[in-house]
Amino acid sequence: MLTDLTQFFIEKELDKKVYEVSIGYGLYNDKIYGFNDMPLTIEFFYNVDTFKKYSLKEPTTLNELLDICKKLKARGVTPMEVGALDNWTLAILFSQINAQTTGSIEATSKYNSDKNGYLTLKGIDQSFEIFQKLNTSALSKGSIDINYRKSVDDFIKGKVAILPAGAWATKLIDEIKPSNFNYSVFTEPVKFIDEPISMFAGAGGQTIAVPQKQKC
DSSP states (O other): OBOOOHHHHHHTTHHHHSOHHHHHTTEETTEEOEEESSEEEEEEEEEHHHHHHTTOOOOOBHHHHHHHHHHHHHTTOEEEOOOTTSTHHHHHHHHHHHHHHTOHHHHHTTTTOOHHHHHTOTTHHHHHHHHHHHHHHTBOGGGGGSOHHHHHHHHHTTSEEEEEEETTHHHHHHHHSOTTOOEEEOSSOOBOSSSOSOSOOEEESOEEEOBTTOOO
16 A cells, blocks of 8 residues: 655665664664655653662662662652553553564564464563563552652652653653652663563654555
């Protein structure tokens, strides 16, 4: 249904100029059918003052992240929250993990397959094991009862120390946060496994493609 744009990208050297995450949204079976013009990274936002108060450093590994969450819990602070009532927020968190264990190309290759196709994905079991660790040790148990907006509210009110979200959350945070609220994102992506396929996860808001039946 869509025009194969691979040759066009090669001729115009767009494959060297466009962000890889942008091409990833239109890549299927090694052919480019579209590209995303609004790539946004997936981040871990965190409360800078809370981290300073308890002498915590930005984690660089899963174990360091889990250790931070343990220390925050011991001090009565909810480590992490997602608005799981809007289930796409869980997908955002999972994507950070799966980008490292499975990768987008492998996942895309199973598009439109049945359940068994996805069960054979390389690294998918490891993704769920890591996700379960975060769900047990880091996420607020109340996440399933709140939506995305409430998770952001809890973050800017200091109730939650870490907020996994897309870069677009910056706009909402800045609109509703108190003037004295100090936040940032982890400078480096958390390394969930020893040898990640990719250290970055991204999201796309608008993918451009050309229908095969389009008239020039």
